[in-house]
Amino acid sequence: MKTFEHMPYAHISLSDMLSVxxxxxxxxxxxxxxxxxxxxxxxxxxKRILQKFEEEMxxxxxxxxVPEAVRxxxxxxxxxxxxxxxxxxxxxxxxxxxxxxxxxxxxxTMDVNQAVTQGVxxxxxxxxxxxxxxxxxxxxxxxxxxxxxxxxxxxxTLIQHHSIFYQQFDTHVSAKSEHVGMIDKSCRVKxxxxxxxxxxxxxxxxxxxxxxxxxxxxxxxxxACAVPAHVHFVVFEVLKNAMRxxxxxxxxxxxxxxxxxxxxxxxxxxxxxSGDEDICIVMQDNGxxxxxxxxxxxxxxxxxxxxxxxxxxxxxxxxxxLSIQSMAGYGVGLPLSRLYARIFGGELVLIPVEGAxxxxxxxxxxxxxxxxxxxxxGDPPKFW
Ligand SMILES: Nc1ncnc2c1ncn2[C@@H]1O[C@H](COP(=O)(O)OP(=O)(O)OP(=O)(O)O)[C@@H](O)[C@H]1O
Ligand SMILES: [Mg+2]
Numbered sequence: 335m336k337t338f339e340h341m342p343y344a345h346i347s348l349s350d351m352l353s354v355x356x357x358x359x360x361x362x363x364x365x366x367x368x369x370x371x372x373x374x375x376x377x378x379x380x381k382r383i384l385q386k387f388e389e390e391m392x393x394x395x396x397x398x399x400v401p402e403a404v405r406x407x408x409x410x411x412x413x414x415x416x417x418x419x420x421x422x423x424x425x426x427x428x429x430x431x432x433x434x435x436x437x438x439x440x441x442x443t444m445d446v447n448q449a450v451t452q453g454v455x456x457x458x459x460x461x462x463x464x465x466x467x468x469x470x471x472x473x474x475x476x477x478x479x480x481x482x483x484x485x486x487x488x489x490x491t492l493i494q495h496h497s498i499f500y501q502q503f504d505t506h507v508s509a510k511s512e513h514v515g516m517i518d519k520s521c522r523v524k525x526x527x528x529x530x531x532x533x534x535x536x537x538x539x540x541x542x543x544x545x546x547x548x549x550x551x552x553x554x555x556x557x558a559c560a561v562p563a564h565v566h567f568v569v570f571e572v573l574k575n576a577m578r579x580x581x582x583x584x585x586x587x588x589x590x591x592x593x594x595x596x597x598x599x600x601x602x603x604x605x606x607x608s609g610d611e612d613i614c615i616v617m618q619d620n621g622x623x624x625x626x627x628x629x630x631x632x633x634x635x636x637x638x639x640x641x642x643x644x645x646x647x648x649x650x651x652x653x654x655x656l657s658i659q660s661m662a663g664y665g666v667g668l669p670l671s672r673l674y675a676r677i678f679g680g681e682l683v684l685i686p687v688e689g690a691x692x693x694x695x696x697x698x699x700x701x702x703x704x705x706x707x708x709x710x711x712g713d714p715p716k717f718w
Pocket of ligand 1: 571575576579619621622623624632633637665666667668669691692
């Protein structure tokens, strides 16, 4: 495993992914053979990043074992050994078995993001209680989570791409189809936005009994070579925040309105702008916004609306399932969305105006040629 931990992993673009396996049995075999080494390398990297993080926490003064970290290390070790027990697929039968195994890896690692976030929160608590927590450590935690999640998003995308591609191949979906594996060569972003708006609206109404109106304007036919699931993730998370902010403000102002005071209608506007290089999705709400000084917190994995959760609150939260269907939970929506935006060369930027709302700019490169961001790429650019 040590050798794999230090081997660079491939940073490929969406265009590369489209050409790794062409739609014939030779191409499928090549794709499986390539993944055989690539996934082992990525799992080994995940273990190295995790171990380095644990060492840093110990040096900083954490003494108690964190069960989530122990379980994760064990899981990554086992998966690595399982991959290495497979020989590189050389026949259709071997390729099929390996593809099934990869699907199984996805299932076994489904709750890893939750475990790792809870593990980090547990380390943070230990250090907070001992008075050994510092701003530098905070940045270290952020960096660790960015690196770890970037690796995982990349790995999961490769596995899912292969798996869907394999099913398409098996069911003879035309090689000329715009949808290849996880990628849509000509993804119409308006369709994804509409689907995200519908899901976020339903969620908002379920939680708050009401939801702001959402207007979609701009270039309805803007298209990009993109991973629709990633675009959906980012738009859904940003919209969830925007709608929640407006819904809370609506609730707050209901009484004032009833007494003949200020009139307020929550509104979210989504504008699609298509440039030569990028599509930009601009999502603007007229909620309460927040101050510039809060921006760092908002991008943190460990803060949510209440600022940094209280020690006791976090202790209660550890071990509890992180509901995917919650409007707001552990403060991971935005930092994770930014990784999904960035991984293939896009960007997510937030501009808040205190008292007036927030505008999010989500850039999606059109051509799919941008190489996958490496594990060091999660740090925010200085300007934002
Ligand atoms: N449009 C917005 N208006 C006001 N505050 C916002 C907006 N978007 C984000 N925030 C603030 O940023 C915080 C972090 O957002 P983030 O999506 O990362 O986490 P969350 O919504 O608290 O939880 P979850 O992980 O479920 O998304 C929010 O708790 C909220 O306080
Ligand atoms: Mg959120």
